[in-house]
Amino acid sequence: MKIPRFNLLKKNLYLPVVMALALVLVLVITNNHASAKTPLTLDNGAAVGDNQNSLTAGPNGPVLLQDVHLIEKLARFDRERIPERVVHARGTGAHGEFISDADLSNITMAAPFQKAGKKTPVFVRFSSVIHPQGSPETLRDPRGFSTKFYTDKGNWDLVGNNLPVFFIRDAMKFPDMVHSLKPSPITNKQDPNRFFDFFSHVPESTNMLTYLFSDMGTPASYREMDGSSVHAYKFINSKGEYKYVKFTWKTKQGMHNYTAMQAQEMQGKDFNVHTSDLYENIQRGNYPAWDLYIQTLNPQDLDKFEFNPLDATKIWPTNLVSLRKVGTMTLNRMPENFFQETEQSAFAPSNLVPGIEASEDRLLQGRIFSYADTQRHRLGVNNMELPINKPRVQINNENQDGSANYGNTKSDVNYEPSQQPTALQQDSNYRYSQLPIAGKTQQQKIQKTLNFQQAGELYRSFDKQMQDNLIANLKNDLGAVKDANIRTQITAFFYNANPEYGTRVAQAVNVSLDTVKKRAAELK
Secondary structure, three states: OOOOOOOHHHHOOHHHHHHHHHHHHHHHHHHHHHHHOOOOEOOOOOEOOOOOOOOEOOOOOOEOOOOHHHHHHHHHHHOOOOOOOOOOOEEEEEEEEEEEOOOOOOOOOOHHHOOOOOEEEEEEEEEEOOOOOOOOOOOOOOEEEEEEEEEEOEEEEEEEEOOOOOOOOOHHHHHHHHHHHOOOOOOOOOOHHHHHHHHOOOHHHHHHHHHHOOHHHOEOOOOOOOEEOOOOEEEEOOOOOEEEEEEEEEEOOOOOEOOHHHHHHHHHHOOOHHHHHHHHHHHOOOOOEEEEEEEEEOHHHOOOOOOOOOOOOOOOOOOOOOOEEEEEEEEEEOOOOHHHHHHOOOOOOOOOOOOEEEOOOHHHHHHHHHHHHHHHHHHOOOHHHOOOOOOOOOOOOOOOOOOOOOOOOOOOOOOOOOOOOOOOOOOHHHOOOOOOOOOOOOOOOOOOOOOOHHHHHHHHHOOHHHHHHHHHHHHHHHHHOOOHHHHHHHHHHHHHHOHHHHHHHHHHHOOOHHHHHHHHHHHO
16 A cells, blocks of 8 residues: 655645654754752652642632641741841951961960961851941941951850950949940930949949040941950960960051041941941952051069059050060851851850860950850850851750751760760860969959040050040030939049049039049049
C-alpha cells in the first residue's frame, strides 16, 4: 500500500507548523527557566504554592486555620522585633581588621598583642547611648564605640564610648542615671528638669557634663571621633603579673564635631547622617581607620595620684601616664544584613580573653554582669551561637540546652570532673591573677573624689569658640530647668571646676552668682 506524502507548501501548512513548534520550544524554555528560580519555602523547607491568596472555604467563606503558610507568615511577622537595647539602641556596625604593631607578650597574654603584624578580625558597632532606635543621629549624646575582636583565644569585647569619662563612678547609680536621661514615664519626653535634678546630687558628673555639652557631644560622623575604654582593665602576663591598662582609639580621619546649630541643620537634611556617612565611605573604598593606644600603670603606683585612677569619671592625663601606640584598626566591609549582624551583635565587657581582666573599677564591676545579662534577655541564653557573635575558635563546655541552642553536643559527659576520656580539662595556665585584699566590707564612696579639677582643666583646654558653644548649649538645657535650686547647684559644680566657667553659666541660666559661690564653697 502506498502511503501518501503531504506537501506542506502545497497545503499551506508549513508556516503554522513552524510557528507551533516555536511556541512549544518557548514554553519549554520558559518552564525550564522558571524551574531554575530559587523556590519560595516555609521555614521547614516545604515549597510555597501561592504567596498571594489565603486558603478559604469556598469563594466567600472564612480563611482556614489549616493554611500553615499564612499562619507561619503572620506569626513570624508578629515576632520580628526583639527587645531593643535599654541603652545604645540606635547603632551602626561594620567589619574590619586590627593589625598589631607591637609585641606586648612581656606584659599580657592577650592574643592580639603577641607579635607585631598580627591580624585579628573585628566587628565594630557605633551607637548613641540614650536615644531609641530610629532616633536622629544628630542628637546630643555620648556615642558608643564597641569593638569585638575575634581572637584565636576567644572573643574580646572592648566596650567603650567616644568620650573618655562617664557620669558616675558606681554601678549602683547606673539605673537611676539612665532613668533620669530617658523620657519621662508620664509625658514620654526627655526632660532636662529630670536629668539635671539627678545630676545635682552627683558632683562627679561635672567632668562628663563638660564633655557632653561641648561640641564633642555632637560628633560630625562615626569616622571622625575617637574612642575610649573609659575603664581601666588589667593586662596579665604568663607569670601572673599584672598592670592596669586603659585603651584609646584615635581616629586617623581627624576629629570633627557639629555645633548645635550645625547638628540641627543636618537633622533636617539627613537624620541618619552617621549611618549614611559610614556606609558611603566604606562602599567607595574610603576605609576609616583608628590607631589604638594604651596607657599602663603598675599596681604599686595606683595610690600616687591626687585622684583614684580606677574612677570612671577621670582620665589619666598623658603628662602623668604616657600613651603608647600598639596597632591600627581598619573597617572595610558593611554587614550584609543589618538585623542579623548589627542588631544581633552582642557586646559585653565580660567577654575577656586570657591576658585581660577587669580592674576593681566599681562601675566596670557592675557592667561585667549587666551587659551580658541584657544580651541574654534580648537574644537568649545562646546568643553567642549566632554567627555575628560566635567565636572563631572551638567552644567546649558543659553548658546545656536553653532556647535557640543549635550546638553539636555529642558527649554524654556534661559535667566536670570526670574520668571519662571525653571529659574536658581545665588549664591552670589561665587562672585569674591574684589581688592582695585587706580590710572589711563597706558601702562608702571612694576617698579621692576630686570631682571638679579635671572638668576645669578641660574647660581651659577649649578654645574661645568651644567655650562659647559649651555655655550656649548649657543655657539651652540647664536654662530650661524650672527649679532655681537645681540650676544653682549644677552651676556651683562648674564654678568649682573653674570660676570663669561657673560665672558664665550663672549668667546664662539666670541664677545668683553670690549664691553659686556660697554653694560652691560648701561643696569643697
